[in-house]
Amino acid sequence: MTTQVPYRPIPVDQSDIRYDHGPDSVLGPGVPAGETIELDWNDSWAYPGTSRKLWVHVPAAYDPSEAAALMVFQDGWWYLDPDGEVRGGIVLDNLIHRGDIPVTIGVFVDPGVFEDVTDADGRKNRNAEYDAFDDRYVTFLLREILPQVTDRYSLIKDPDRWGICGGSSGGNCAFTAAWLRPDRFRRVIGFLSSFVQMPQGNPYLDLIPTVPRKPLRVFLQAGHRDLRWNEPERNWLADNLRVAAALAEGGYDFRLVLGDGGHSPNHGGVLLPDALRWLWR
Template identity: 45%
Template sequence: MSDDNAAEAPVEWGGLPSRDRDFYAYSMDGKEPYELGPDSLPKDGAPKGTVTPHREFGSTFVYPETSRTYSVYVPAQYDPVTPACLMVFQDGDDYAGPVVNVPTVFDNLIASGEMPVTIALFVNPGNPGPGAPVYGGRGNRNVEYDNCNADYATFLAEELIPVVAAEYTISSDPEHRAICGISSGGACSFTAGWFRPDQFRKIVSHCGSFLDIIGAHQYPSWIRRQYKRPLKVYLQTGEKDLDIKLGHIPLANREMEAALRYRGYDVHLEFGEGGHTLIHGGALFPDTMRWLWSDVV
């Protein structure tokens, strides 16, 4: 793909210049001064929730003829009489896994009363599932995460979440619903809140790709010019994050933070030393949850 049409269609990873591939490898080298703390590791006395095995789900109208796997964390304190909060994770297996340890963090913070009883929905991209390149190329990740429209939030709200809600009592209050992701999944999380604040009002974006992929670079301008949404936004990136022809992620996140602050949003930007990984975001995750849910507990 040439530079002339890079902004007109989804960007295939194979179309990026070799220098950008080199920078991507550098940003993913894992040499970051962060590690998980005690709130991300199992604690004696903290009741342990359950995580369902992978289930398959096929979209019927938003992304027809696609399917993806998902799993669900349910805290030990869940009571079907009382609607639980909900948090959705894009690239769900990455968040459920050992880099972030979301189920363990939830166990600990729910037990300590530092976050509400919250069900986690870990959703992987559409076919062929997890493992697709960050900027598309295989599967439906590029379409689902990088488009700046209501489609993905509508898929969650009207297709997948109702399946989960048929088994568990989930709050319909958008103040009780959060959404989280990394890279294009981080931009996707903001997109979900931006276009469907009736569904999601708490947003976490790790290394968010607010770049010229399919329009997310426009968000700082839109934030400044359009009506204010009732959103609470946590952004994280680092000095080694991507600087490629699609844009500069550290700068893009600073511009997002500045625009959100200008319009009076409740926003926090954590800027560290890391690259395009979940290492820093994982180390910060317990404190991120304390900040995100502080108005609910």
């Protein structure tokens, strides 16, 4: 079946672009809002000394007798905020209500902070958690965060129904979690992923073509004017394109959406409904 796409002129200036949110990013008429509970986590084994908040968004259609799918979002409140760019809870409510995606519990996890550190930058543990190429963060999710969810709600065990999403450093974090633990996470969304910030360099350009294909489905978004877009090194745009090319050559089920604008969550947030529909198709 052919999908007809309406004509829209492309902007001449690629640097200062803002995309309009679609109807799925505003709670629709008659759509029941899910329940969101806020939790604190201050006793981390993986990241000692850190504290963080997390939010569990449970759709109105959730039935305790039927296990739900799971979507984990990095940068928790930033991705949940109903007045922000992504509006993850609203998007889930709309799509679940219409049957576009299965009943899915959203878990929105903030990066850790060191409460006893006064320096603003020193307080943040975000890059240490998100940019590393190891299984520390995904193990943290599986052993420390998700048990707080499974103690309260029923989650399906099928890894094809477990997804993980993030933007910037949270995007490569999401990809790394699924890459290292495809037995748990197999659906990935990465918006403007900061592969160039991984401490020992981006490993995926070499890994993806050389290891047996993993059972992942990956949605990537990149921006024409992302950070250092026209520089020979640490080029956010170029590395996202290279990862997409490696996925293509590796025969992966992946999708790349390339937009205009800089390092902003706007375009990714606008795309979230379509990304979720595509992931769960």
